[in-house]
Amino acid sequence: MLRRPPGSSHAPRSGADRGQHQGAAAGGRARAPPGPGAAARSGAGMAPPVRGAGGSQQWLAAVLLGLCCLLPPGRIAAPGGDFPGAAADSLVVRKGDTAVLRCYLEDGASKGAWLNRSSIIFAGSDKWSVDPRVSIATANRREYSLQIQDVDVTDDGPYTCSVQTQHTPRTMQVHLTVQVSPKIFRISSDIIVNEGSNVTLVCLATGKPEPSISWRHISPSAKPFESGQYLDIYGITRDQAGEYECSAENDVSVPDVKKVKVTVNFAPTIQELKSSGVMLGGNGLIRCEGAGVPAPVFEWYRGERKLINGQQGITIKNYSTRSLLTVTNVTEEHFGNYTCVAANKLGTTNASLPLNQPVLEKQPPPPPRGRRTKAYI
Numbered sequence: 001m002l003r004r005p006p007g008s009s010h011a012p013r014s015g016a017d018r019g020q021h022q023g024a025a026a027g028g029r030a031r032a033p034p035g036p037g038a039a040a041r042s043g044a045g046m047a048p049p050v051r052g053a054g055g056s057q058q059w060l061a062a063v064l065l066g067l068c069c070l071l072p073p074g075r076i077a078a079p080g081g082d083f084p085g086a087a088a089d090s091l092v093v094r095k096g097d098t099a100v101l102r103c104y105l106e107d108g109a110s111k112g113a114w115l116n117r118s119s120i121i122f123a124g125s126d127k128w129s130v131d132p133r134v135s136i137a138t139a140n141r142r143e144y145s146l147q148i149q150d151v152d153v154t155d156d157g158p159y160t161c162s163v164q165t166q167h168t169p170r171t172m173q174v175h176l177t178v179q180v181s182p183k184i185f186r187i188s189s190d191i192i193v194n195e196g197s198n199v200t201l202v203c204l205a206t207g208k209p210e211p212s213i214s215w216r217h218i219s220p221s222a223k224p225f226e227s228g229q230y231l232d233i234y235g236i237t238r239d240q241a242g243e244y245e246c247s248a249e250n251d252v253s254v255p256d257v258k259k260v261k262v263t264v265n266f267a268p269t270i271q272e273l274k275s276s277g278v279m280l281g282g283n284g285l286i287r288c289e290g291a292g293v294p295a296p297v298f299e300w301y302r303g304e305r306k307l308i309n310g311q312q313g314i315t316i317k318n319y320s321t322r323s324l325l326t327v328t329n330v331t332e333e334h335f336g337n338y339t340c341v342a343a344n345k346l347g348t349t350n351a352s353l354p355l356n357q358p359v360l361e362k363q364p365p366p367p368p369r370g371r372r373t374k375a376y377i
Contacts, residue, residue, distance in 0.1 A: 036121045036134040036148060036155065092177045093151050094252060100137055101146040101174045103161035112144035115160040121146065153178050153208065182211035182248035182256045194346065195238055195266040201231040205248035205256060212250065218243040218259070238266045238293070267347030268292030273340055275353055284327040284355060288340035291321055296342035298323035303336055327355070 093099045105112055114121040114136075120128040122136055137145040144163070148155055156178045162171045186204040193199055205211045215225040219242055225231055233240060241264035249255040271289045278284030290296050298318045300307040307325070309316040313334065315326040323342075327334050339352040 036116050036119075036129045036131045036146075089173060090175045090177065092179060095151060095153060095178055095180045097151055099148045099151045099155070099176055099178075101148075101159050101161070101176065103144045103146065103163070103172060103174075104142045105144050105163055106165055106170075107142070111164045113162045113164075114144075114146045115162065117158065121159075148176075151176075151178050153180060178208065179250075179252045180206070180208040181253040182207035182250050184246060184248050184256045184258045187246055187258045188260045190261040190263070192263040192265060193236060195264050196235055199233040199236050199262060201233075201244055201246075201260055201262075203229055203231075203246035203248070203258070207248065207250045207252065209250045209252075211248040211256075214247050214249070216245045216247070218245055236262070236264055238264050240264065241293075263293065265293045265344075265346055268296035268342040268344050268349050270340060270342055270349055270351040273351045273353045275338075275355055278327065278330050278334075278355060278357070280330055280332070280357060282330055284330050284334070286325045286327075286338055286340075286353060286355065288323045288325070288342070288351070289321065290323075290340075290342040290349075292342060292344045292346070294344045295320040296344045299341040299343075300325050301339040301341065302334075332357075 091099060091101060101114075103112060103114070111124050113123045121134055122128065125136070127134075133149040135147050135149075137143065137147040144161065146159060146161070156176060159174050159176060160171055161174070162169050182205050184203060184205045186202065188201045188203070191199070201215070203213050203215070205213060212227050213229050214227045215231045217223045217225070217240070231244065241262055243259045243261050245257060245259050247255045247257050269291050271291060273286070273288050275286040276284060288298060288300075290298065298316075300314075300316055300323070307314050307316065313328040313330075315328065317324045317326075323340060325338065325340075335356055337352055337354050339350050341348065341350040343349075
């Protein structure tokens with residue numbers, strides 16, 4: 001039986017989520033997370049560009065002023081764009097890939113700027129971010145796309161491209177979603193339990209989107225279970241021992257799979273006690289088949305006397321699930337009742353079998369041979 005923990009999520013928060021959470025707790029504006037624009041600051045405390053501004057301060061101030069005037073408080077830009085060549089307003093990439101956020105200028109005289117929330121990344125050709133992963137991709141004079149290499153989850157969030165024209169700045173917002181492959185970061189260790197115990201296996205994973213967790217008992221039936229981070233087994237039996245496989249999947253890449261081994265201890269049982277026919281002067285064999293975890297220890301008795309390997313023509317060979325007793329050069333003293341005892345830390349069991357000289361049935365004499373007569377026709 002399976003249960004899922006209520007309301008738990010193990011996917012890490014993005015930088016945007018952390019910033020909004022901290023801002024809400026402080027009663028002020030949400031802080032921007034680490035990302036391409038984290039090193040730049042807006043307003044009077046704005047950091048200088050990495051390269052010389054080259055006289056761009058005036059038009060940049062106009063861009064920022066236009067953004068402040070055009071956009072309502074708490075919002076940088078509306079999704080989509082209102083200038084020709086605007087790309088889609090959302091982009092989904094996998095962690096570690098390169099993201100290209102498309103933006104185009106109206107003409108060669110227009111100037112553009114890229115912002116990540118309230119932080120400036122690029123103003124024209126001037127780089128305001130100290131992040132070495134970001135650059136401007138310009139396949140032609142009109143393209144002003146932002147390229148982010150080796151994308152991480154902290155890059156997730158909204159990006160704004162602002163284009164300064166002769167009249168008013170035009171803006172487009174692209175929301176970058178970074179997907180992360182599933183990764184199991186915690187799974188139960190291999191465990192040993194006694195039969196009848198209750199067992200709970202745990203498997204936790206991260207990923208974006210949040211991965212689904214499924215369990216499977218690796219056995220000939222390969223029985224699957226319902227999805228969930230926790231797998232509960234009530235009153236476990238010896239048949240439920242073995243390896244359990246946890247799989248975390250979110251369609252971003254191949255599932256992440258890990259295994260846990262469950263060993264179930266149980267008291268020994270004797271499944272078969274069998275002997276071969278024995279004759280005086282010949283050899284006899286008794287086989288004792290047992291089962292148990294831990295593996296049982298076997299002992300043999302004839303009557304009340306414990307038998308010792310190598311004494312009185314007795315040879316005993318013990319294996320994990322069976323014991324073989326061989327009697328060499330059988331005499332009258334070897335006949336009697338033999339008992340196989342199997343024991344481990346959970347219990348002891350035994351079974352007995354008589355070893356007797358087979359009784360030979362007397363064959364009836366053949367019928368008398370009658371006289372043959374010949375008939376002549």
